[in-house]
Amino acid sequence: MMALQLDVSLTSAAFRRRVLPWWLVYRSVDGRMPDLILDYTNDAYGLGGQKIAQPIAQARLGPSVVDGRAAGLLVEPQRSNLVARSVARPTWGPVGPVTLTALDEARAGVFPGLLITSGGASWHRAAPGNMTFEAGQSYAMTLWYGQPSAAMMKATLYSTATTPPSNLELQGAAGQLAAVVQNGGQITDIRNDQITDGLYRMRCRFSLSQTVTTTWGFGSGTATAGESVTIYGLQIEEGADATGYILSDGVAVSRGADRYTLAATGWGGLEGGTLALRATPMGAGAAVFASVTDLSGEKITALCRADGEIVLRYGALGSVEEMPTGMNALRDQAVAIALSWSGTALRLTLGGSPVQTAAPIAFGALSELRLYDDDIIAAPAPVQIGRLLHYPMPVSDAALQALSS
The missing domain is CATH 2.60.120.260 (Galactose-binding domain-like)
Known part of the structure; x- marks a missing residue:
């Protein structure tokens, strides 16, 4: 397990002072700025307003000519x-x-x-x-x-x-x-x-x-x-x-399983957040796209089931709710997912589709981000991550749709 430990203050004034022009590309349509950028498609990475090197040790990255894959982070089983x-x-x-x-x-x-x-x-x-x-x-x-x-x-x-x-x-x-x-x-x-x-x-x-x-x-x-x-x-x-x-x-x-974990140090909202990602399932089985966990062990996971349907699972282990989408992930085709959470609602949109809303959830300060999760799926199918953005606050419905379009 690889953990990212960076101590970056996120006070609003300091954050604004550190924002560089390249960062503005990732601003949401309602003016929110991400505190974590993992853009493997464009080889751009940032945390807390600062541009950083690709932060995951031992990451396996595309493009790969022999595998016919574009740029991205490979997340594959053993x-x-x-x-x-x-x-x-x-x-x-x-x-x-x-x-x-x-x-x-x-x-x-x-x-x-x-x-x-x-x-x-x-x-x-x-x-x-x-x-x-x-x-x-x-x-x-x-x-x-x-x-x-x-x-x-x-x-x-x-x-x-x-x-x-x-x-x-x-x-x-x-x-x-x-x-x-x-x-x-x-x-x-x-x-x-x-x-x-x-x-x-x-x-x-x-x-x-x-x-x-x-x-x-x-x-x-x-x-x-x-x-x-x-x-x-x-x-x-x-x-x-x-x-x-x-x-x-x-x-x-x-080859060992790819297990990538980022500790939420220097990024992560205290009372809500937004996650936007582009991922490509590379197999026909159940796959995990991304999972965030708070300090109490509550978890939100974006995944596709064995039948291909994309779902959102949330809650603590042993007490998990599921938000179906009615939309299927297709092998070797990228899917854009955006989800936002707060004390009032959990919202999800795929490919710019209308926002779906679930009941409020008790989700606090983040503990970590996982780009695998074998607690939920024992041997998930391979996935390639093209881009992942985290915003330390909920965004509007319009912004959520734009992030998944």
């Missing part, structure tokens, strides 16, 4: 890349008489490339080392590859260690891979995109009905000798949603 050698090289093993040629392309600044040339059968392929896939477990696979010479390619998982054999296959042109074989398992949630010129990415979810030790292999998928495809990298994770790239070179590698 994950492991089960592929021992994530970068495709001739150390991957041949399946059949294929020719493996090491390239030197440095795609996305990460991948040199492995050219896999078929010996004349559609099953010819190259594969990393074996992994054990547990029955019924969801796995997220991310494959980076190039334009195949025959305008199609194939990804294959095959094992005769089970009865009947376990066989999953995806096949298609670059950017159009689709499931063509699903024996002893399932392939779902296939997403194809082109990251840069010549670099494609395919993400999918798969599961097997029996536990098996095997691997995925990749080839041109044609019976013509000399046809080829370039593979750049591979990531396979336990879980429903793919996360950011984890480099491995000989053994599976794990």
Whole structure:
């Protein structure tokens, strides 16, 4: 857990004296000024009227070419890349008489490339080392590859260690891979995109009905000798949603969960406040956008449920109320949320929509801001934070709508 501890006085006169011109961009339409600015999209950060460096230690930031992500703060759960050698090289093993040629392309600044040339059968392929896939477990696979010479390619998982054999296959042109074989398992949630010129990415979810030790292999998928495809990298994770790239070179590698906490020192209103954020859910499951807690343990959390609906939860643990919105968060699409609280009401608006109001809540001086919350969701789906602003007082309905537009 990373905590921000800064002692900045927020007396109104001193605050106004310290306000710099760049800060005025974030003034609300009713003239309120934020006391905390985390603007990852524009690389601008401020606290108590002073411009500061990005304040979160060990923060993982975009943009990331390899992951196809824009600027933002990455908030992802703990994950492991089960592929021992994530970068495709001739150390991957041949399946059949294929020719493996090491390239030197440095795609996305990460991948040199492995050219896999078929010996004349559609099953010819190259594969990393074996992994054990547990029955019924969801796995997220991310494959980076190039334009195949025959305008199609194939990804294959095959094992005769089970009865009947376990066989999953995806096949298609670059950017159009689709499931063509699903024996002893399932392939779902296939997403194809082109990251840069010549670099494609395919993400999918798969599961097997029996536990098996095997691997995925990749080839041109044609019976013509000399046809080829370039593979750049591979990531396979336990879980429903793919996360950011984890480099491995000989053994599976794990990355810890991103748990970002800012202590409310030098910012935070005493009798109310306003939080405005832009966040992008990067998975299909339940996700936490942001959570604020007061000194008594009362909490307000903006999140989306497993069904995608954005909700606001508030209260102490064990006595939590929920404000539904009727609006759903969509994966890989930013959502703008603004909420304001005081002793008279809790108000919320999304995307400039009309303000919704809940009953008054007893919410005092802030203790902390969390950009995760596994007290509410044990393993939240990945999220990217583009911008977060805190105002030390409630704002008007018009200002709240403008902050979420």
